[in-house]
Amino acid sequence: xxxxxxxxxxxxxxxxxxxxxxxxxxxxxxxxxxxxxxxxxxxxxxxxxxxxxxxxxxxxxxxxxxxxxxxxxxxxxxxxxxxxxxxxxxxxxxxxxxxxxxxxxxxxxxxxxxxxxxxxxxxxxx
Amino acid sequence: xxxxxxxxxxxxxxxxxxxxxxxxxxxxxxxxxxxxxxxxxxxxxxxxxxxxxxxxxxxxxxxxxxxxxxxxxxxxxxxxxxxxxxxxxxxxxxxxxxxxxxxxxxxxxxxxxxxxxxxxxxxxxxxxxxxxxxxxxxxxxxxxxxxxxxxxxxxxxxxxxxxxxxxxxxxxxxxxxxxxxxxxxxxxxxxxxxxxxxxxxxxxxxxxxxxxxxxxxxxxxxxxxxxxxxxxxxxxxxxxxxxxxxxxxxxxxxxxxxxxxxxxxxxxxxxxxx
Ligand SMILES: C[S@@+](CC[C@H](N)C(=O)[O-])C[C@H]1O[C@@H](n2cnc3c(N)ncnc32)[C@H](O)[C@@H]1O
Numbered sequence: 001x002x003x004x005x006x007x008x009x010x011x012x013x014x015x016x017x018x019x020x021x022x023x024x025x026x027x028x029x030x031x032x033x034x035x036x037x038x039x040x041x042x043x044x045x046x047x048x049x050x051x052x053x054x055x056x057x058x059x060x061x062x063x064x065x066x067x068x069x070x071x072x073x074x075x076x077x078x079x080x081x082x083x084x085x086x087x088x089x090x091x092x093x094x095x096x097x098x099x100x101x102x103x104x105x106x107x108x109x110x111x112x113x114x115x116x117x118x119x120x121x122x123x124x125x126x
Numbered sequence: 127x128x129x130x131x132x133x134x135x136x137x138x139x140x141x142x143x144x145x146x147x148x149x150x151x152x153x154x155x156x157x158x159x160x161x162x163x164x165x166x167x168x169x170x171x172x173x174x175x176x177x178x179x180x181x182x183x184x185x186x187x188x189x190x191x192x193x194x195x196x197x198x199x200x201x202x203x204x205x206x207x208x209x210x211x212x213x214x215x216x217x218x219x220x221x222x223x224x225x226x227x228x229x230x231x232x233x234x235x236x237x238x239x240x241x242x243x244x245x246x247x248x249x250x251x252x253x254x255x256x257x258x259x260x261x262x263x264x265x266x267x268x269x270x271x272x273x274x275x276x277x278x279x280x281x282x283x284x285x286x287x288x289x290x291x292x293x294x295x296x297x298x299x300x301x302x303x304x305x306x307x308x309x310x311x312x313x314x315x316x317x318x319x320x321x322x323x324x325x326x327x328x329x330x331x332x333x334x335x336x337x338x339x340x341x342x343x344x345x346x347x348x349x350x351x352x353x354x355x356x357x358x359x360x361x362x363x364x365x366x367x368x369x370x371x372x373x374x375x376x377x378x379x380x381x382x383x384x385x386x387x388x389x390x391x392x393x394x395x396x397x398x399x400x
Binding site: 085086087090091094098100101102103105106107109110113114116117 | 202204207285286288289290291293294295297298301302303306
């Protein structure tokens with residue numbers, strides 16, 4: 001199964017990639033929300049999206065709104081990995097359909113625990 | 127200068143006497159770093175002097191401080207998650223039927239560390255059981271460590287702590303943020319009483335509880351102490367109550383009148399022959 005990582009920082013994408021690869025996912029990457037949508041719509045095996053909030057062109061919240069507007073992505077696991085920690089803004093993202101939040105900075109364990117929380121299991125690497 | 131073997135053995139004996147905790151070998155660095163602040167506070171030059179002072183005076187206050195300082199306090203919100211699912215799906219609804227006439231729910235969290243466990247219990251209650259708002263719901267959180275209890279009472283957690291295991295919807299609903307400090311809301315704090323309690327000495331408790339959590343603390347005791355603590359806990363467990371221990375802990379070989387029950391992916395224990 002694929003995981004899509006959307007972050008405008010290449011360093012952050014690399015960190016996240018290492019963690020989810022360890023869980024057995026193959027990784028696709030995008031540098032902003034719009035690119036993320038393009039990758040998502042072109043692929044049919046994405047089971048998990050990790051998305052940053054603040055990015056150029058299309059931010060993470062707009063990405064989440066666009067994804068949840070489509071019924072076929074109603075159940076896609078969407079996790080925001082962000083420096084955003086304002087409760088009111090987090091609440092808004094949850095309303096928009098984000099499943100979980102990981103606040104930066106974080107450790108690999110924290111991300112894995114959050115994924116467990118929403119029922120994302122490690123895939124057996126093929 | 128590193129502590130001598132004799133010094134370390136002395137501390138180990140003292141800790142077993144005070145709190146029942148068995149320190150693993152190879153923990154001399156931990157002993158040294160945890161005891162250094164106590165030495166300093168007592169106006170002593172270093173940990174060797176603190177140990178010399180303890181040998182000489184046997185001061186109960188210092189001994190207690192030493193025992194508190196070397197405890198392992200590792201914990202997190204929704205640790206192991208399944209026990210909390212079981213409470214939500216089956217246990218609390220059952221207790222609510224059982225206690226409908228007296229309208230009370232009593233939970234004891236017997237090694238609450240920095241408070242993540244009792245606050246998790248409070249969140250489960252407040253989030254899923256609005257009808258309990260006019261019940262007498264009390265969560266008793268106890269620990270041997272004053273420092274941990276102070277942290278429990280403050281309800282303050284770092285960003286790293288709230289990042290661990292706590293669902294974002296709970297964070298947003300039950301915490302206030304100020305900079306990078308997150309504080310539990312009054313509606314959670316109001317449910318919890320905090321009290322210092324050493325599991326290996328007499329317990330000043332008379333209440334009976336519907337649910338008792340003694341998780342991830344039995345591993346630090348020997349079999350005899352473990353059996354004794356659990357059998358005392360059973361006397362405080364209501365006839366239809368539920369007892370939880372840590373997911374890596376076992377009651378096998380303790381010969382206790384317990385019945386094992388699996389609920390929602392977690393094991394809990396109840397009085398045998400209820
Ligand atoms: C590893 S923490 C477990 C916290 C929580 N129950 C959990 O499962 O996450 C162990 C706690 O037990 C406490 N403890 C150790 N010995 C104790 C004793 N004799 N009486 C009461 N508490 C004790 C320690 O202070 C520490 O906070």
